[in-house]
Amino acid sequence: MSVTLKSLRKAYGAAEVIKGVDLEITPGEFCVFVGPSGCGKSTLLRMIAGLEEITGGDLVIGGKRMNEVDAAHRGIAMVFQSYALYPHMTVRENMGFALKFAGDNPGTIAKKVDAAAATLGLTKLMDRKPKDLSGGQRQRVAIGRAIVRNPKVFLFDEPLSNLDAELRVHMRIEIARLHQELKTTIIYVTHDQVEAMTLADKIVVLRDGRVEQVGAPLTLYDDPDNIFVAGFIGSPKMNFLKARVQNGQLALVDLPGQTLPLTQSLPEGSEVTVGLRPDIFKRGGTAHLDLTIEIVEQLGAETYAYARAGADIDGQPLTIAVTEGRDLRPGQALKVTFDPARALLFGKDGQRLR
Amino acid sequence: MHTGLTRRENLTGWAFTAPALVLLGLFMIYPILWSLYMSFMTGKGMNFKFGGFANIYRLTQDPIFLHALGNTLTFLAIQVPIMIILALVFAVALNNPRLRGRAVLRTAIFLPCVTSLVVYSVLFKSMFADDGVVNDALLFLHIISEPIPWMNDPFWAKVLIILAITWRWTGYNMVFYLAALQNIDPSIYEQARIDGVPARARFFKITIPMLRHVILFTTVLSTIGTLQLFDEVNTITASQGQGGRPADATLTLSLYIYNLTFRFMPSFGYAATISWVIVILVGLLSWAQFRLAREK
Numbered sequence: 001m002s003v004t005l006k007s008l009r010k011a012y013g014a015a016e017v018i019k020g021v022d023l024e025i026t027p028g029e030f031c032v033f034v035g036p037s038g039c040g041k042s043t044l045l046r047m048i049a050g051l052e053e054i055t056g057g058d059l060v061i062g063g064k065r066m067n068e069v070d071a072a073h074r075g076i077a078m079v080f081q082s083y084a085l086y087p088h089m090t091v092r093e094n095m096g097f098a099l100k101f102a103g104d105n106p107g108t109i110a111k112k113v114d115a116a117a118a119t120l121g122l123t124k125l126m127d128r129k130p131k132d133l134s135g136g137q138r139q140r141v142a143i144g145r146a147i148v149r150n151p152k153v154f155l156f157d158e159p160l161s162n163l164d165a166e167l168r169v170h171m172r173i174e175i176a177r178l179h180q181e182l183k184t185t186i187i188y189v190t191h192d193q194v195e196a197m198t199l200a201d202k203i204v205v206l207r208d209g210r211v212e213q214v215g216a217p218l219t220l221y222d223d224p225d226n227i228f229v230a231g232f233i234g235s236p237k238m239n240f241l242k243a244r245v246q247n248g249q250l251a252l253v254d255l256p257g258q259t260l261p262l263t264q265s266l267p268e269g270s271e272v273t274v275g276l277r278p279d280i281f282k283r284g285g286t287a288h289l290d291l292t293i294e295i296v297e298q299l300g301a302e303t304y305a306y307a308r309a310g311a312d313i314d315g316q317p318l319t320i321a322v323t324e325g326r327d328l329r330p331g332q333a334l335k336v337t338f339d340p341a342r343a344l345l346f347g348k349d350g351q352r353l354r
Numbered sequence: 355m356h357t358g359l360t361r362r363e364n365l366t367g368w369a370f371t372a373p374a375l376v377l378l379g380l381f382m383i384y385p386i387l388w389s390l391y392m393s394f395m396t397g398k399g400m401n402f403k404f405g406g407f408a409n410i411y412r413l414t415q416d417p418i419f420l421h422a423l424g425n426t427l428t429f430l431a432i433q434v435p436i437m438i439i440l441a442l443v444f445a446v447a448l449n450n451p452r453l454r455g456r457a458v459l460r461t462a463i464f465l466p467c468v469t470s471l472v473v474y475s476v477l478f479k480s481m482f483a484d485d486g487v488v489n490d491a492l493l494f495l496h497i498i499s500e501p502i503p504w505m506n507d508p509f510w511a512k513v514l515i516i517l518a519i520t521w522r523w524t525g526y527n528m529v530f531y532l533a534a535l536q537n538i539d540p541s542i543y544e545q546a547r548i549d550g551v552p553a554r555a556r557f558f559k560i561t562i563p564m565l566r567h568v569i570l571f572t573t574v575l576s577t578i579g580t581l582q583l584f585d586e587v588n589t590i591t592a593s594q595g596q597g598g599r600p601a602d603a604t605l606t607l608s609l610y611i612y613n614l615t616f617r618f619m620p621s622f623g624y625a626a627t628i629s630w631v632i633v634i635l636v637g638l639l640s641w642a643q644f645r646l647a648r649e650k
Contacts, residue, residue, distance in 0.1 A: 070550075071544075071548045072549065080541040080544070082539050082541050083541075084541035086542065086560060088566070097549060098548075101555065149549075
């Protein structure tokens with residue numbers, strides 16, 4: 001089922017929190033809303049769910065305008081961050097509760113609940129209460145409760161935030177597997193860009209109630225529209241260096257005396273920000289920087305080196321991610337090379353210069 | 355292992371609790387044990403002798419005791435359920451964020467239980483007098499054609515007492531429910547909305563079960579309170595210093611104990627026996643309520 005948002009707005013009194021969002025989610029797509037806290041991603045999800053009133057614009061689910069339709073009749077199911085399990089009911093009762101009100105008979109309910117429980121590996125826990133379950137199990141019950149309703153669209157509101165790191169990776173894979181099996185449209189909210197990158201078919205980056213960019217994970221990674229998206233997507237973060245166009249080259253303001261080749265035509269004297277992903281330093285190239293290593297983090301497969309230009313002591317160090325870096329040591333001089341075509345340039349307004 | 359240090363810490367601990375323990379022992383534990391001993395004594399005033407189970411036999415033969423017991427249980431059976439349901443309804447209504455003036459209403463409903471007993475009794479007496487505001491209002495609205503004899507009719511006197519204690523204690527119970535409701539994760543109700551659970555089912559299948567422990571707690575507290583009912587029947591339905599009027603229609607066990615001890619020729623032993631009847635009733639009813647509320 002497709003979901004379409006047409007200049008969707010939400011205001012609390014005079015404060016506008018969603019400032020006109022246009023979005024097209026195709027049937028079966030896994031769409032992730034990502035952004036820093038307070039960007040409006042959860043509010044947008046709750047507007048789609050029917051838990052928040054829509055101030056302006058249109059919400060269309062499966063070709064039908066849903067602005068005023070009750071949450072129960074939008075064909076959606078939601079998984080909350082807190083799981084929102086009914087604490088006094090067993091796993092079985094939790095999963096079957098909604099079906100009672102949908103008019104299913106007890107036989108059908110039992111069949112649907114058992115099928116969902118089998119998919120999620122909950123069969124042995126059916127008679128337990130939520131308080132006797134671990135975080136991961138509760139999460140699975142919440143997902144199972146959504147599955148049994150056979151919704152047209154699944155909504156997930158930061159479903160993994162309450163889990164520890166290891167379980168989070170595990171559940172992330174389970175959710176991806178579930179999407180492959182069910183092929184249902186999913187809208188998923190997270191503040192974690194790793195979750196967004198790994199799960200999404202389409203990422204929607206939000207900031208201050210506006211969409212910054214929409215696209216496939218690697219599109220956002222390789223070709224961000226602005227500094228915000230470039231900095232938000234990707235871990236470790238992209239390095240940003242201030243530069244000025246001088247004599248057809250980029251003179252780096254933060255690294256005095258060093259220059260980078262200019263790969264696109266820009267007027268002499270224009271001020272730009274150069275974005276360098278930490279992983280572009282892996283291969284050789286015509287551009288180079290002379291740095292001194294400050295801190296080394298060995299991760300086994302990769303090495304992160306945090307390095308500065310010799311004289312420069314202010315500002316953020318550059319993050320360099322390399323695979324052959326076991327011999328790097330703090331204090332060591334490091335000459336990094338890279339392909340200048342991989343450097344992204346942003347104008348003074350933060351927009352990408354293409 | 356007891357080292358010198360832990361012994362010293364122990365002694366310090368006991369020293370700090372000793373004053374409280376002495377007071378508790380002197381004014382709680384000793385009287386309780388003494389009353390148990392007294393309940394086996396017969397005789398008037400300070401002239402008493404061991405009577406074995408004579409007082410218990412006397413209970414079964416005492417029409418006033420049986421009458422007071424009947425009254426007390428009537429108050430309990432009618433007033434407690436009304437008050438609990440009313441408190442729940444108020445709590446759920448006042449927990450709705452869309453209700454305006456919540457803070458004012460919450461305070462208004464809670465205030466009666468901190469109001470002075472004397473002030474409230476005097477007010478109720480005057481309001482429910484034959485020519486009081488309540489009758490006047492009911493007459494004015496043509497709900498009744500002649501004044502209700504609140505104070506002089508056995509039935510209406512009971513109704514008046516039930517009204518009074520309900521007015522006084524509903525807000526107290528409501529506060530417990532409000533606190534419990536505010537602890538419920540709002541996502542649970544949002545989930546119920548998405549699940550299409552109707553309002554009625556939300557109340558009976560989600561709210562009530564989630565408040566079960568608080569409901570049990572308040573029911574036990576209210577049961578104990580009502581079994582000890584004394585204040586209202588000794589003030590509102592009292593005249594010339596005698597409570598439980600008219601014709602003992604509002605005589606409760608506690609009031610009867612008071613009468614036996616301080617109004618009639620003192621019969622301390624028998625009065626102690628009746629107070630133990632209340633203890634046993636409280637124990638039995640609490641036990642039954644805990645069993646009923648137990649998770650299946």
